[in-house]
Amino acid sequence: MAIDSRTIRNVMGHFATGVAVVTTKDKAGLPFGLTVNAFTSLSLNPPLVVVCIDKAAQCYSCFRESKVFAINVLSEDQEELSTRFATKGIDKFQEIKWHKGENDVPLLDGAIGYIECKVANSYEGGDHTIFLGEIVGVSATEDRPLLFFKGKYHRLPLP
Numbered sequence: 001m002a003i004d005s006r007t008i009r010n011v012m013g014h015f016a017t018g019v020a021v022v023t024t025k026d027k028a029g030l031p032f033g034l035t036v037n038a039f040t041s042l043s044l045n046p047p048l049v050v051v052c053i054d055k056a057a058q059c060y061s062c063f064r065e066s067k068v069f070a071i072n073v074l075s076e077d078q079e080e081l082s083t084r085f086a087t088k089g090i091d092k093f094q095e096i097k098w099h100k101g102e103n104d105v106p107l108l109d110g111a112i113g114y115i116e117c118k119v120a121n122s123y124e125g126g127d128h129t130i131f132l133g134e135i136v137g138v139s140a141t142e143d144r145p146l147l148f149f150k151g152k153y154h155r156l157p158l159p
């Protein structure tokens with residue numbers, strides 16, 4: 001029996017995650033990015049991460065052609081930024097603060113962690129592509145993360 005997409009999405013929503021914006025640049029150096037939670041650490045030796053990007057994303061071709069990307073782990077105060085980077089057809093980098101990291105990849109100010117990567121490989125994954133990133137730089141703050149659970153944003157309870 002085929003399971004419908006809405007049911008799968010509902011059940012997957014029970015898996016609580018952090019929220020990140022994955023960023024890259026095109027050949028002209030223009031910044032691109034989208035909100036993701038299909039991100040995971042994969043290997044320490046060699047240092048590898050995985051991020052899955054929808055082939056229907058407007059910025060997909062940019063990721064396809066780029067050799068570098070960065071994972072910006074969002075803070076609990078960056079819900080608006082998450083919504084912005086999950087909105088199609090807008091200039092996502094206008095009026096936000098960002099700077100350049102290793103290999104000139106855009107990094108969003110205020111993120112609680114940065115994982116900068118070179119694309120090591122990519123694999124077909126149905127309607128998504130799985131990008132394997134070799135970590136070339138990392139940094140983090142002690143700030144608190146934005147969480148996503150059952151289709152809504154959450155914060156860690158205060159200690």
Ligand SMILES: Cc1cc2nc3c(=O)[nH]c(=O)nc-3n(C[C@H](O)[C@H](O)[C@H](O)COP(=O)(O)O)c2cc1C
Nearest residue numbers: 034035036037038052053054057058059086087088
């Ligand atoms: C919390 C959250 C998590 C998301 N996770 C992913 C993801 O892992 N991969 C993905 O391709 N899209 C994901 N999306 C959807 C994209 O952010 C959204 O469709 C985005 O607008 C696509 O990029 P585009 O504007 O270039 O088309 C997520 C959206 C939200 C709000």
